[in-house]
Amino acid sequence: MKYENHFISPEEIPKYANVTLQPVEAVYKKVLYINWGIAYTILISLLIALFIFIKPLQIDWLIAIVALTLLLLIFITIASVEIGFKNKTWALRDKDIQFKKGWLFQTTHIIPFVKVQHCELVSGPIGRKYGLASIKINTAASNDIDISIKGLKQETAEQLKAFIMDKIEAYEHQQI
């Protein structure tokens, strides 16, 4: 092995922040609303059933508090979908993938392809109906908390997966 340690001036270092991020598919917002809608329908039906069948719970102020909390939750959900959706962006560079998300608390994930262990294509029933899929990327540092880019077009997700798999194979080949 040869010892090499070239000096890189700060200007030469590629800047991740200069990359233009692209948004996920607009129709994904609809999928998000449908998912949340289903979740809230189940929750509300459960609560209504509780208040109808359990007599001691039928207190006016309790019902008011539960209703208000629920309204607040729905409001926060709508806000997070609306604002958070704008921040769901991603970008592909030659050697890594970047994904940004979050409403109040924003996080930017960057995973170099050389460290990717495997990559999965996931699609749920509602997303599939709208032709959407998501990509899940795992590294050795992951405990199921790595990047998952949701709301991609099925074809884009497939291409992305093929691209990443090619990269992994190329790096593995290099190591051998």
Add this chain to the structure above:
Amino acid sequence: MSTNKFDWSVPQRLSPVALIFILGKIIKDSWPLVLIVIGRIIINDQNDEKRNTSVGIYFILGIALLILITHINQLINFFLFRIRINGAELVVTGGLLSKSKTIVPINRVQSVHLIENYLHKLTNTYAIKIETAGSDATEIEVKAINKEKALSIQSLLQNSVPETSQKNIPEQVQIIGIQFADVIKLAISENHIRTFLIIIAFAYARLDDVKQLIGFDASEIIDQQVNNARFSISGVLSLLSIGLFITMWVSFIRVILRYHEMKISANNKGFQMEWGFLQTQQKMLIQNKVQLVSWNYNFVRKLLGISILRFFMMGENITQTKQHIQLPVMDQHLLYQLISPYQAVWPSSNTQSNSTHIAYGWRNTLLFVLPILLASSTAIYFWNPWYILLPLFLSIYLAISNWVKYQKFKYWFNENTIQIQKGIWGVENILLNFNKIQHVIVKTSPFLRRKKLATVELRTAGETIVIPYISIEQAQYLVDLSLVNVEFH
């Protein structure tokens, strides 16, 4: 070059000693059940003789049978267990009803751990644990195998690891040998508060066990005794000194168990470690599997010049303390020698230190400690106003520790490495080579964005490093630098 006299392409069996371990495990697993059965019989005899006990006993016997069946599987496994090396793969087969075959590519082996307890010593065997890297760390465990075979497979696996750049270290040099005097120093400088809490937790858990076993609550008797006792200053003092004595004694035993006769030798692949009092353990630490290193000391250890060095390995289970590779280092020079194969240039030696933003010192206090203090104080006020002092003191302590945490947090970095120093009452130093990073995260909150700050998380296959509240430009630069190291080297 191989000096191995065993042909590992031929499947090797377990040593017959393993059977003793399997039987031991059955007894160990079943003793609570046996005890419960005996306890039930005695209690039933005493309480009411007419009650039909047979149903209960059959039920218990049924469970015992079930446990036995699962162990029979283990017994069968003993006879069918085979380990061999097939080309570049380590193959372990076993099982009768559900056959199992584990194949591990040898270059994925992270460490080979040899364990020798007294039974192994008597029978000239070793237990082997083979840890591999990967997201769901596969582990091969060999309960007992002939000593020569164990050493032979360890050296075989070690030799298959690609050489690191350490050419200057001769064949095998011993660099650490912990003496008895060192053990005393380590015991004195242990974290006695932690030991005390461990004793309390242990005692409490045992009390609960006793309660379940004998069926009555011993805590009532203790309460009664405590109420009857008269508290005098001398009584409290003697209680405290007994507590201190027990704590010191336990610390001493813990240190002896952990570090007794620790030996570390270095070769060109990594370090070979050996330690243990009742059971001797040998672990091979392969240099290029080290993700990051950290060393820490408390106030007393700093005075004595001791630090505890820890290697974070790839795929290591952070929650399992038994897997941690940590060793006491008795002087600074040795510390440097041990770390240098990972990184010889510490950024703190030739670069300027950086600090986090001052908000890191007070924001957690303001956001979490104060609201909890206010809420709990209001509730406590209506109960007994004097008790407010308790949350108040706790909050002051937390506020001070948050501030100290901010003051102590420093970091340095050069083109290849980042070094972090942090701590509250002690100091921990972390050294991370950027090329070990797997995943980078930049986090912001509305407050951080307003102040143009960000928190950077550098995830490795061993541990995550967090650099909180630094300027967004610096955060971006750190991320770019990390990525360059990973992607272009």
